[in-house]
Amino acid sequence: MTARASIQIEVPTTEHPTGCNLLRNPRLNKGTAFSEAERRASGLEGLLPPAVSTIALQVARRHDEIAALDDDLQKYLALSDLQARNETLYYALLMSDPATYMPLVYTPTVGEACQKFGHVFRAPRGLYLPITARGRLKELLANWPEKDVRFIVVTDGERILGLGDLGAGGMGIPIGKLTLYTACAGVPPQHCLPVVLDVGTNNHELLEDPLYLGLRRERIRGTEYAAFIDEFVDAVQALYPRCCIQWEDFANFNAVPILERHRDRICTFNDDIQGTAGVALAGIYAALRISGQRLCEQRFLFLGAGSAATGIAELISLAMASEGTELTAARGRNALFDVNGLVVKSRTDLTNFQQPFALDHAPVATFVEAVKALRPTGIIGVSTTPNLFDQQVIEAMAEINERPIIFPYSNPTSRSECTATEAYGWSQGRAVFASGSPFPPVEIDGRRFVPGQGNNVYIFPAMGLAVFATDATRVTEDMFIVAAKAVAEQVSEEHLATGLIYPPQSRILEASLHVAERIAAYIFDQGLARVPRPNDIGALISACTYRPIYSEEAG
Structure with missing residues (x-):
């Protein structure tokens, strides 16, 4: 079934709202796109300007309105007002240019x-x-x-x-x-x-x-x-x-x-723990296509030791285990560093969820010293503290690795552990970079780099669509590994050449449908679906996908 704008919601006045009640119903309202016949039938004559617009023209009008605003918060509020007024037009606008509107x-x-x-x-x-x-x-x-x-x-x-x-x-x-x-x-x-x-x-x-x-x-x-x-x-x-x-x-x-x-x-999941882990693992899979290395050969050092860090570390460990590494050994390849230093077994302040990643290692007080001691192939920032991937840290990573993985994932932008310019500049353009918030392209010695945004948006919406289409009973860790692989395999060689390790946000819907199809297949394989397995899972996903189009009749 394709979701359409004519889906009914309960309203206090009448089963099929008319007149002002129809215009105030965000799910049914078409604004100036109501046809002349609809206006006569639904008591809208005189309540709208006489010109009838297409949804494409409405999108163009709203785009010009938003673009003319100087302040992003004002743009956010204008979009929120549109969502409360005309839901179909709101999503048509967002889906017309997702890279512009997602931030x-x-x-x-x-x-x-x-x-x-x-x-x-x-x-x-x-x-x-x-x-x-x-x-x-x-x-x-x-x-x-x-x-x-x-x-x-x-x-x-x-x-x-x-x-x-x-x-x-x-x-x-x-x-x-x-x-x-x-x-x-x-x-x-x-x-x-x-x-x-x-x-x-x-x-x-x-x-x-x-x-x-x-x-x-x-x-x-x-x-x-x-x-x-x-x-x-x-x-x-x-x-x-x-x-x-x-x-x-x-x-x-x-x-x-x-x-x-x-x-x-x-049926439940935590996006900060599991969604963040999924998008991080997707970035790692794509980064390994650049370095030509295997996942089991990697060592990661996390700046931050909270639920996001341990969630990513655990999913990486499970992915390593799925490729043949013993799970305890895999966890040992993922180290944590927090405000009290390297997470080691001798510390007495560790929580239960940190303990599987505690190293049998002498204490280390600074992050750059931890980089030099552990020699990680990648560093992942989930500290919410800005500027901690400083020049010393990036240069140390570049000295150890030909293609160091640098993922400052904290957001918003003001909390990022480093900027794209810093990561590329201090590594002489060798960093494989992704961040939690967006950064513009960077020019280094005449070469253009396109930073990837390790945004959970590559994971949780697709997970949601797969769960919706299959009526899944559970969300499991392995579903996030499936999702990560499905994201990474969509990054082209052309994009990798510019340093981009996630699919372009301009084609996020196409990417999400691909990921959802892979997750749905896994759900059926594991017996977690509450609907029969179809012959064509892609067709099921497509049939369940909402399209921002107006219904043919008012109300």
């Missing part, structure tokens, strides 16, 4: 939008579930008008990008992620629900801000917090038994146990 609807712009959430708030979108409603979460979830929710992206706002605790302002993240589900992989938007679990905030600037929109209390911890999460999961399962829950931007000490508690009993 506006998600990182890096969404970070500023979350920081200023209470100051730029327009209209509510998604669900806000406060801990003060504990015991009634099912009742609140039932207020959502759509009854076939397949995807929930949920955050508690504690670790928004690299910006920290933004409380209820974190709602921008689930909204943005689900926008990318649709814009980048064609997941039908009517099946998507953004959620904030408001358990308070420890950001005292927010608590003192009269425009802050969340609960004015410090964060709930411990058993009360865990019970609240469990109630949320149970309520989702009761109301939406086919729903996949994506956890987003939780603090490490909550993110890991939540995933471990629920991953084997419901």
Whole structure:
């Protein structure tokens, strides 16, 4: 089935809205694209300018509007207003030029939008579930008008990008992620629900801000917090038994146990842990096509030792194990470095999820010393602290490796461990580079390099489409390895020659459909699907993909 703009939602006035109610329904509204016949039939005459527009003309009009704005936050807000007014046109605009619009609807712009959430708030979108409603979460979830929710992206706002605790302002993240589900992989938007679990905030600037929109209390911890999460999961399962829950931007000490508690009993994943790992592994697979080396020959050193770092390290280890390396040995090829130095077995401050990667090694106090001691083939930054891949670090990596892998993945851009210009310049153009936020092309000694963005958008939307098409019961680690390989195999030799190790974002939908097809095949192979296996999995994926086109009839 192809999702179309005529899909019904519940409205309080009539089954088929007319007049102003139709124009105020973002899923059914066509704006100036309503035909003259539709205007007569639906009571729209006089409510619109007389000229009838095509959707292509509407896209061009909105593109000119956005391009004329100087400030990215203003562009974000203009796009948000369009989404609230005409959903089909919104996605048609985004999908017409994804490379331009993705940085506006998600990182890096969404970070500023979350920081200023209470100051730029327009209209509510998604669900806000406060801990003060504990015991009634099912009742609140039932207020959502759509009854076939397949995807929930949920955050508690504690670790928004690299910006920290933004409380209820974190709602921008689930909204943005689900926008990318649709814009980048064609997941039908009517099946998507953004959620904030408001358990308070420890950001005292927010608590003192009269425009802050969340609960004015410090964060709930411990058993009360865990019970609240469990109630949320149970309520989702009761109301939406086919729903996949994506956890987003939780603090490490909550993110890991939540995933471990629920991953084997419901369809769920954590994008910061598993999606980030998938896109990192995809970048590594592509980088190895440049260096001509094998995965089992690599050694990686992570700047940062939180859930993102250990998630990437574990997926790399599992991928190495799938190629014949013993798992413990594979984990030993992935080292972590945090604010207290190299993660070694003699340290007493390690969490359970860090311990598998603790080395039997003497303590090392600085990152550059760790590079020289461990001689990694790649360094991966997930520290959210800028400028830590300094000149000494990059030059040390270039001295050890002919083609050093340099992945500063922290975002937004202001938190990146280094810039593309620094990585290419300090390595004399030999770095294989990818970053979490976008950087423009770089000229070094007359050679042009195109930095890749290791954006989770290459992984989670395609994962969502595959889960949707197959009605999968689980999301497994191996599905992210499948996704990573499917992303990497789409990078052409021409792109590799410029240093680009991810498919161009301009063709993200095409790339996502390919990845979704590979994941779906794996889901069927593993018996995780709730629908029969078709003869043509690609046709199934295509049939489930949303297209931003207007229905032929109003209402």
